[in-house]
Amino acid sequence: MKSASDTGISVVRSAAVKVAGVSKTYSVRAGDDVVALDRVDLDVAPGSFVAVVGPSGCGKSTLLSLLAGLIPLTTGRLTIDGEDVHRPHPKAGVVFQSDLLLDWRSVLDNVLLPVEIKKLDRKAYVARAQDLLAQVGLQGFDDKFPYELSGGMRQRVAICRALIQEPGLLLMDEPFGALDALTREQMIMDLQTMWLRLRNTVLFITHGIDEAVFLADRVIVMSPRPGRVDLDLTIDIPRPRNWSSVHENANFQHYVRQVREIFEAKGVLVTH
Amino acid sequence: MAEPKQNLGAPVKRKRAKKRREPSTLLETYGSLGLAIIVLVLWQIAVPLLGLSEFVLPTPWAIARRMVTSAPLLATNGWYTLLEVVAGFGAAVLTGVPLALAIFYSRVFERAVYPLLVGLQTIPKISLAPLLVLYLGYGWGPKIGLAFLISFFPIVISTVVGLQSLDKALVNMVRSMGSSEWQTFFKVRLPAAMPSIFGGLKVAISLAVIGAIIGEYIAAERGLGYLQLQANQQFDTTLNFATVVSISLLGVLLYFAISLLEGKVSYRKESAK
Numbered sequence: 001m002k003s004a005s006d007t008g009i010s011v012v013r014s015a016a017v018k019v020a021g022v023s024k025t026y027s028v029r030a031g032d033d034v035v036a037l038d039r040v041d042l043d044v045a046p047g048s049f050v051a052v053v054g055p056s057g058c059g060k061s062t063l064l065s066l067l068a069g070l071i072p073l074t075t076g077r078l079t080i081d082g083e084d085v086h087r088p089h090p091k092a093g094v095v096f097q098s099d100l101l102l103d104w105r106s107v108l109d110n111v112l113l114p115v116e117i118k119k120l121d122r123k124a125y126v127a128r129a130q131d132l133l134a135q136v137g138l139q140g141f142d143d144k145f146p147y148e149l150s151g152g153m154r155q156r157v158a159i160c161r162a163l164i165q166e167p168g169l170l171l172m173d174e175p176f177g178a179l180d181a182l183t184r185e186q187m188i189m190d191l192q193t194m195w196l197r198l199r200n201t202v203l204f205i206t207h208g209i210d211e212a213v214f215l216a217d218r219v220i221v222m223s224p225r226p227g228r229v230d231l232d233l234t235i236d237i238p239r240p241r242n243w244s245s246v247h248e249n250a251n252f253q254h255y256v257r258q259v260r261e262i263f264e265a266k267g268v269l270v271t272h
Numbered sequence: 273m274a275e276p277k278q279n280l281g282a283p284v285k286r287k288r289a290k291k292r293r294e295p296s297t298l299l300e301t302y303g304s305l306g307l308a309i310i311v312l313v314l315w316q317i318a319v320p321l322l323g324l325s326e327f328v329l330p331t332p333w334a335i336a337r338r339m340v341t342s343a344p345l346l347a348t349n350g351w352y353t354l355l356e357v358v359a360g361f362g363a364a365v366l367t368g369v370p371l372a373l374a375i376f377y378s379r380v381f382e383r384a385v386y387p388l389l390v391g392l393q394t395i396p397k398i399s400l401a402p403l404l405v406l407y408l409g410y411g412w413g414p415k416i417g418l419a420f421l422i423s424f425f426p427i428v429i430s431t432v433v434g435l436q437s438l439d440k441a442l443v444n445m446v447r448s449m450g451s452s453e454w455q456t457f458f459k460v461r462l463p464a465a466m467p468s469i470f471g472g473l474k475v476a477i478s479l480a481v482i483g484a485i486i487g488e489y490i491a492a493e494r495g496l497g498y499l500q501l502q503a504n505q506q507f508d509t510t511l512n513f514a515t516v517v518s519i520s521l522l523g524v525l526l527y528f529a530i531s532l533l534e535g536k537v538s539y540r541k542e543s544a545k
Contacts, residue, residue, distance in 0.1 A: 065444075069448070070444055070448060087450070088447060088449065090450060092448070094445070094448040096441060096444075096445060100439075100442055100445040102459075102460065102464075103539055104466075104538075113446070113449065114449040117449045117450060117451045117455055118450060
């Protein structure tokens with residue numbers, strides 16, 4: 001695909017992701033290698049929401065770091081819209097496990113950080129930043145500082161920061177892992193609402209089976225040591241989905257059970 | 273870091289948003305001032321009561337009066353001391369911060385220079401004063417040199433510690449946006465290290481005053497340290513005390529200046545309390 005320089009505020013062009021035979025080996029010491037990912041294949045269609053679920057140590061965060069261009073891969077090929085990922089790709093935005101807001105910047109300045117880093121015209125993005133903040137229920141919070149916000153609000157700001165440049169690919173690394181149950185539930189539903197509007201490609205890393213099934217079009221189940229894809233599950237539940245009623249949905253229960261069965265078979269979950 | 277709060281709709285209420293004037297808060301606010309006044313009054317009363325002569329212990333009031341009458345003398349000498357402190361401290365900042373950056377960014381510096389520096393820190397800088405006089409003479413040299421030496425280490429160490437204590441996830445976060453190391457330094461590393469750096473600067477500026485005064489004790493023809501020695505030799509204890517007060521005023525003034533600068537360029541760590 002052509003890399004048309006889309007620096008302006010345009011409609012989201014969702015990106016395609018191709019992971020082909022990707023392995024990642026960390027050398028702890030000489031001759032003492034840890035295989036974090038073992039020949040992983042994954043094709044993500046533009047505009048789809050893919051959740052990667054697995055226990056800790058299954059390499060799902062490694063997969064995200066590779067896609068974010070933060071670490072080099074050992075073997076295989078990894079592309080975003082056909083372009084090899086060697087360094088952070090301009091079409092990708094990342095939301096991390098903790099909000100990682102800069103304490104010395106106001107909410108607005110935190111959201112505009114990627115714009116500054118990419119040396120774009122800040123003024124052109126202020127309105128968009130305010131619009132994003134309003135969408136997550138933070139209108140009028142521009143001049144507040146991170147310490148004035150609750151954990152859930154901080155993560156909302158982090159999501160706005162990742163979305164300021166309308167990334168074709170949104171990478172989310174257990175973004176709600178550090179939040180309490182109620183806030184998490186709210187964030188999951190808000191993320192769905194937001195995504196239904198944006199329709200960009202999302203790769204959502206989590207260890208929560210229910211949130212993966214709720215949010216995603218496809219759930220990729222991974223097992224640990226070495227990290228491998230065990231199951232590729234297409235979720236066929238109409239949207240918008242409702243968190244409280246979806247739990248009574250027979251399909252939902254069926255999907256969740258399928259994922260759990262994999263974990264039980266692999267000894268990740270032990271039933272007594 | 274992000275403490276889970278269920279407070280979705282409203283910002284977290286800041287503590288101490290409205291201060292109630294309870295006796296306990298009054299005592300907290302004005303306690304130190306009150307204590308200082310009590311001590312000064314007791315001092316003022318005790319001197320005549322114990323029949324102490326002014327050569328032994330002048331009253332606070334006498335010292336205050338002397339500070340007014342000898343103001344030009346104190347100001348002229350204070351000015352020289354101030355210049356020595358600022359020059360020594362300034363030199364320490366201009367060399368200490370770059371050295372700290374070298375230690376942070378270069379493995380060679382971290383392995384070779386840093387341990388040596390920490391080792392050298394055990395030398396009492398004051399014991400170098402006579403040597404500095406020997407090498408640098410009787411002029412500005414030894415005073416500035418001592419102020420420099422004594423304030424150098426806290427600046428280097430606080431800067432290195434400030435840079436090293438950064439959460440690496442923050443670096444990954446800006447790197448994922450395509451940040452260069454240059455941008456990472458100015459957008460994340462430096463601002464994040466500011467509270468630590470200023471902690472070091474505040475320690476350093478107080479030490480720099482001590483350095484300059486010691487330099488003046490050893491050999492000088494001007495400065496507050498020199499003036500104090502003169503007063504001592506002439507048994508002018510009131511002037512002696514007036515000099516001590518002037519020196520601490522100088523220290524407070526400089527500390528305040530650093531705090532003011534900190535308010536402009538650094539951020540407050542709100543999570544600390």
